[in-house]
Each structure stands twice: as structure tokens, then as C-alpha cells.
Amino acid sequence: MADRERLSTPVAMTADYAYFRLRDEGYAPSDVERWAQIIGGDTAHCGDVFVYFKHEASGKGPEFGRLLMQCLDRRGAPTRSA
Numbered sequence: 001m002a003d004r005e006r007l008s009t010p011v012a013m014t015a016d017y018a019y020f021r022l023r024d025e026g027y028a029p030s031d032v033e034r035w036a037q038i039i040g041g042d043t044a045h046c047g048d049v050f051v052y053f054k055h056e057a058s059g060k061g062p063e064f065g066r067l068l069m070q071c072l073d074r075r076g077a078p079t080r081s082a
Contacts, residue, residue: 003035004054011042018043023054027064036071 002009004023022035035051043049051068053061 011038013042013046016046017048018046018050020049020051021054022051022064025054025056025058025060027053027060029067032064032067033071036068036075039068040072040075 002021002023018039020035020039024031027035039049039051051065053064053068055061
């Protein structure tokens with residue numbers, strides 16, 4: 001699954017793992033919460049879930065990652081960072 005400023009592919013689970021590329025540089029906290037809902041709900045059957053945020057000059061990716069993990073923790077979804 002890929003998400004960027006002007007294009008987003010549909011979320012379609014086709015394997016026992018999931019891979020998300022979240023490439024928009026302007027995610028608001030509500031956007032990250034929405035992704036947490038999608039990831040936490042649609043990937044319940046997956047053994048592994050990989051979520052990558054875009055690496056941009058301002059360095060927001062790690063902040064988005066921490067926020068996503070907090071949102072998933074609140075939902076009771078298991079998380080671990082690499």
C-alpha cells in the first residue's frame with residue numbers, strides 16, 4: 001500500500017504480511033490516527049506489518065512513526081520498532 005500527496009493505492013490484503021509506504025510529508029495527527037485505525041483493523045491476521053514514512057529534509061518521519069505507535073498502543077495493537 002502506498003500513500004503520497006497526490007496518489008493513494010487501495011488497501012488490499014493479499015498476503016500474511018502487510019507493507020505500507022506513507023509518503024505524505026504533511027500528515028496531521030488525525031491522519032496518523034486514521035492510518036492506525038486502518039493498520040490496526042485490516043492487518044489483524046498478518047504475522048508482520050511494515051510501515052515506512054517518507055525520509056524528507058525536515059525529518060518528520062520518526063515523529064510520525066512514534067505517533068503511529070502511540071495510536072496503535074491505544075488501540076491495543078502490538079507494536080515494535082526497528
